[in-house]
Amino acid sequence: MWLTALLAAFGLWSDGEAQQQQPQPLPPNLGVATGQQIVPNQVQPGTLFTGTGTNPYYGDWPRQEDPAMIAPYLCKQQIPQTGNPALRAGVYYRLILRQSLFGRESGSNMNLGGAMYQSSFFGQPASIACPGTADSYVRCDQQSDYFLEEMMRWLMEGVAGASMFRADAAVVVTWFNTASAISGRSDIDAGQTGTYQVIWLTDSAARLSYAIINYDRLGFDAQDFRANSRSGRCRALFNGGNHTGYVDIDPTQPYKNTPKVLAQRSGVPHMVRGRYMFRVDDIVRPAGCSNKTGGTYPIMIYPNIVNMLGEMSVDVNALCLDHTQTYILMIEEREVATCQVLNSAIARCNLPKIYDWGVKTVYFQPQSRGANDEKAFVGYIYFVPPTLDPMRLDIGNIYEWYKNPMTNYLMPISWYPRNFTNPSYMMSLAQLGSRLSDDAIYAVQLGLYVVGYREYKDDEIKKFRPEHRTLALLATYSNRNSYDYRWRPQEEVINLNQVQQWYLNDWERMHTLYTYRVGYLKLAPLRPNDQNSTELLSGLVTAPISLHWLWTPNRQQFIQTTFTQQERDERTEFVRHKSREMCHDWYDEDGALFNFIRDTETNSSCPCVERQALLDLGRYMPHPRCSQLFRDITCTSMIGSKNCYMSAQNIYGSYAGDGNTFNNMDTQ
Template sequence: MAMFSFFAVILIVFISTSFAFGGLMFPHGEQEGDAIVEPNDDGSSGMVPISTLFPYFDHNHDSLFVNTNGAISFLIQVSSYTPTPFPLGGGRRVVAPFWGDVDARYGGNVTYRELIRVPQSDQLFSQADSVVRGTFVDQSRFSATWMFIATWNKVPFFGAIGHNALNITNTFQAVLVTNGRHSYAIFNYEEIKWTTGTASGGNNVGLQGTPAQVGFNAGDGFTFYAVPESRTNAIVDIDQDSNIGTRGRFLFRIDSSDIVDSGCNTAGTLAVFPVSGSMLGGDIVHISGPCLDESSTIVCRFADVEVPGQVVSNTTARCVSPLVFEVGRLPLKVSTNGGESFDFTGIFTYLSPEDVSPFVKRLDAAEWHQKDPLIVVWDTELFQEYVDYVRISVYGYGEDLATGAVKLQSVYSSSQMVPYNVGVFRFSRPEAPDGVQYTVGVVRVSQYGAKGQNELTLPGMWSDIHNLHWLYPVPDPSAWCDGWAEEARSDLDFLEVTEPCPCTLIQALVDTGRFSQHPLCSLDAPLGCELFKPGAVHCVRADSPSEKGGGQECCYGNDDKILNVLRSSGGGFAHRRHHGGVVPYKDAGRVPYLSHWISDTLPFEHCCVFSEESCQLYKFVRPSQTCEGYTAPAPAITTGDPHLITLDGVEYTFNGVGEYTMLEACNGSFVMQARMAVLQIGTPATVVTALAAVDTGTSDQIQVEVSNRRGMDVWYRQEGNGSDWTMLEFDDSQSRRVDLEGVAVFYREVNNSGVMTKNIHVNFKCGVSLVVSTTSGLLNVFTSLQQELKGRTRGLYGNWNGEKNDDFERPDGTILPVDATVQEIHSEFGQKWQIEPEDSLFRYPRGKGPFDYSDETFTPSFMSPEAALTGEAREICGNISQCAFDWAVTGNSDIARATGGAVAHYRAAIESASIVICGSVANPANGRKEVSRGSVGGVASFTCDDGYTLQGDNELVCQENGQWSGEVPICEASGLQAWQIVVIVVVCCLVLIAVAVIVILVRRARK
């Protein structure tokens, strides 16, 4: 019954999309407030300013023209009556619902109006929202804020003569809608009777000749989209056709660089939304691609798990994602014939539960072990279109290291049907169920299903992973911790191979290739540090598991130095199980986050939260790593008008126009290229506008480029198979990290002096990492390389070998002296690294190639950056000459400040990388290991156990080689120990008793 309800709601939504307002056309005409284009032939409305920026072909527009001949244009009026085939140049950026030779002088009219979403227009906007939501699977929550309706009502063709011909008219409409980020064009065709004016070769009934064109043109001479029947006689039947299943209606997404047709396909490709979800499952996943009808039987295969699906429309279907114990980009295959064949393939990204915001919240979660009643609340919008009633369940997670088995088992379920829209459930703490005692679990709010139905096949949302101490009480956490620690002591070999921590906070922030910020404690989330790691200001974790599956947590204090849990509660712990799991997943000890919870987080809570006196035990078996053996990566930067600092620290400026090799590494298998372009026509400034990189044979290709609309775009394609480029749209995903083949890309928002800026991190497994940011239409790039790549690099980032004199090595192996002039560096070094077209890694817009981005005749300013440090520049830049140069050449203070910040960050990284910290020292006198730390020149300090004192005058000093000089002081007994005192007291008591007995016997004898 519940599943039937799910189908019914979907069907109602679909039907409402087609029949809202009872007709195809959106309301139009003078009675609706439309403006009327004066009757004319080949004219237009003139330029119409619009109140919002409308995205079209990846450009924002603030005005448009409504052209009589069946088109809307954005840059210039379009008067042509015979539709020239797309693509067209000359700035003719056109939306053409029906570009043909309209003559409105003798009948019909052309009207238009702009609308902003307000209560009075909300119903009309809801109609547009329904059209978009019901078609584009990634826009299930699309809500337009702006709309433009242009209508050609009963318009005749040019050359129509006599009453009969003037009755041969067309009525059609273009509706443009946007939410500011995405924009769509809805074409409505009420009646199409003619295709051609007589001036275009048409006959006296408006047919033959050069028929009308329907589609979109970017105006650059290359980029366009036209419906297949454009400029053919068949276009007259467009009012009987559709690409969304509603006769007479077409829908297109038009904001990006390519027009997206919403229709189905036979190519076997899927569009999927959401593109990611929790590995615990329960997400409603929308799918489009195959052409569907009432006979289609949907089966979705997520990785190797098959689940039934439902048809929503002739272009869309839905499935509920199943539980899997793995993460990453997994194949999603769809069958339309009940599972006989899976002909359509896409990608669905499973995320760790840690990386998904819980839609179910446990109120006063820290007190659940002693509160009654317990309260959960949940998101009431996520499933509002699909679910009426829900059930609240608790699942316990267990794993068996001996067999490798893992399971998520329901251990409690509410009996009543709870209205979904209530959003809250109170229940008394139940008795602990008999049988297996689970220690870790999660709350699920699920669609209320039929009796016996597997709840995990229904839509559901999850709480945080947590300790089930409230359901399966641990009577004595201290005793529990003792038993756990005893077992954990036999499994400490993993400590020897965990990733060494960076020694300082700056090192941790720079080493983005190996460490990522901890979600519970970071500079971006200081309140989390106060609760989670008091005393710390930032924590990072190792991105990759160790050889034995361990993880690493490193935390830092206000003094920039790493913290040790033996001295600060804010110190980081070693993790027996890596928080991200270990490939291959799905086995005990390898499951993302859940294995870490059982092995590390759960014992921490029992030992250090519920039983503070046992916390030392936990610290002993999960100690802080003290950065012994850590080597910082080597940085290089490209910033501003481009200023470069090589991997060996040589600073220079190179203003190229073209595409260049920034870096070759790993014997040439890794290549990074930069595209440089003129910042503004007429100025001598050039900037980096795009980066492309790949580790050949190992990784996918990545491109990061400047976007006029979004700041930065990230594209990728599978390396080696010539596949199409795909944009990574982080704003439309729960995930801020995408793991591709051989490379991970993640997105961060960073608070820079109160201004949120976007950073893109790109980490290649070969040891190269990039942090890319944008300012005023240029890219700033911070590159870091792991030490094992030293001695194996070439390109504009230099020959990294520890020697600066050979950094200007050219492709032919010859070397330009490092003291060359700015002009010599430009022509005799920088330009030499311009790539050959066949070697390009870049993605190009349609019709363009490497030569379109090159200009060897460009002459930059050869001013020395130091010469730009004038008084005015010093106010902005201090003593950073690169900043002053950018201020002088571009006049843009934002660019100058960003350059200054990049150079300052680089210098801080170099300074921090030179810091050496001596590590642990064993004190053999009592077997206790003292972790004594100090930077170069620092002196070690020791403490001794009770009953011991520090003997000797020796002092340990930290040296530049990371070793301590001097002899280790010894803790020696400071006096009588406790057992010795006890023996003495006992002996004394016995002596006194003996003396007393003797005295008594002597007195009796005297009597």
């Protein structure tokens, strides 16, 4: 959609802006600089977006679709064709493609004989491969690959979450020395012209795309003579399409006063002036940073779907940052997340535990000053259970972790290396002058930890208090930071018969370990000189799993990699016996509490296992909305459960004790 939008925007400028004072058909040699022949269509020159009627650019929405548009400087302009021969002017565009799109990539398509296969696409000139275009229109060679790599590096330095993006195609449109449409020669001779550029990038599947806008020089504010704005100032904006509205490239007050300020300011001030970045895949999301000082400004957060267990980090694009200031991310009705400045455009915030499922509003602002100003950078994060977290640590089939005995003691694990950075590098990023695109930042030693979970009733706070404790360090891995692993997942193996380090003593392993009835694995950078691992760094966690594979009879130390069949059978029987004891303990602690046995019911405690509910039909019946048989979309509280039951025993309706009218003991 955005490729069509960008080419449509180019067509708009060529048809409506490249003209003299009097409306006239476009000259056929307008694109002579690139050998392109532009054929005027039926739309009259100067036709702009009005928002009403049946404008062919805007559409008759909703009866017709509203096309998307990228307009870096929307106003009537002209392309000078005569005058100073040293003053070149025109509109230029290129299509940049990665060689791998056509099966031509270094070392990736060697046949059995060892000869390099070359597609016939590259054996012909571009004019034949793409009829109607000049040879310089399409680039698909080593230079195009280098260009795409450089654009990816730009995005990594200015856009939160762009480190995982792989650009496979780009459209580059450059407006060079355009002038105000109604102005005389005096403006052109005085050098009051504009030069700016749009770079639109997408991946091979065209699912994710970004736009980079560069302003080199803007010499006029409006289309009128001598920068008069009676006909309206120039606008720099996106039209999201489908009547979603437009998004200004810079919503600040200085831009509203004079659009020329776009060439003087920047959304990535640590890189260069006049550059702005946006994510434009489904909706227009501003990236980089902004100096907006009033109202609200949407911030971009990556990832914006986060595990409710927290202890992970998110990257934020909001206001332009200062390394000498401290910034915080306030979460609706929850703790505050501390943030670290990576560069002027990106901050990294470490989230606390949330224990809630839903969308939370977050506010990003400096802590030392500005907390009470009208400035508000607002965003949204969707907190989900670990099983629904798209960024969760992948450890294969979760159901395999609940089987006794384990079907395989070599379990898979995979993650994307670019999700981890070296803490020592990040702490001194500003002093060292390192860039986020530097591969050395992602070289870090990772530890795979076992975290146990339990909860107990706290009489002081009148509710259950959760407890997460690091039980053991299973293994360590080296995070691979080579070029290929920018997009490829790193795949390793977990040996469940070995534990690298226990954080429990012998007595705790024989008694306390079994109080953690469930847990999860966490992959996080190793903290140096931390013998207890009470505080783990931000990382990735798995879905909840059983910890029975850590239980061993006679305190086996997990120092051997293989076991005899007798030892396996002994361990399986030990786990079966211990799990039965734990089930009985759970019933004594939770199953008989008042929240399971209502005052109006008798002997209706929650079943310990599903088999008990199946055998006791009548007292336990399938839930009408959440069971396997009757489950529908309206069941929101039991999503992810295997089955749901409810007590079906009769209860008393209205009764009480003094025998008068409504309080009659005999009334039921």
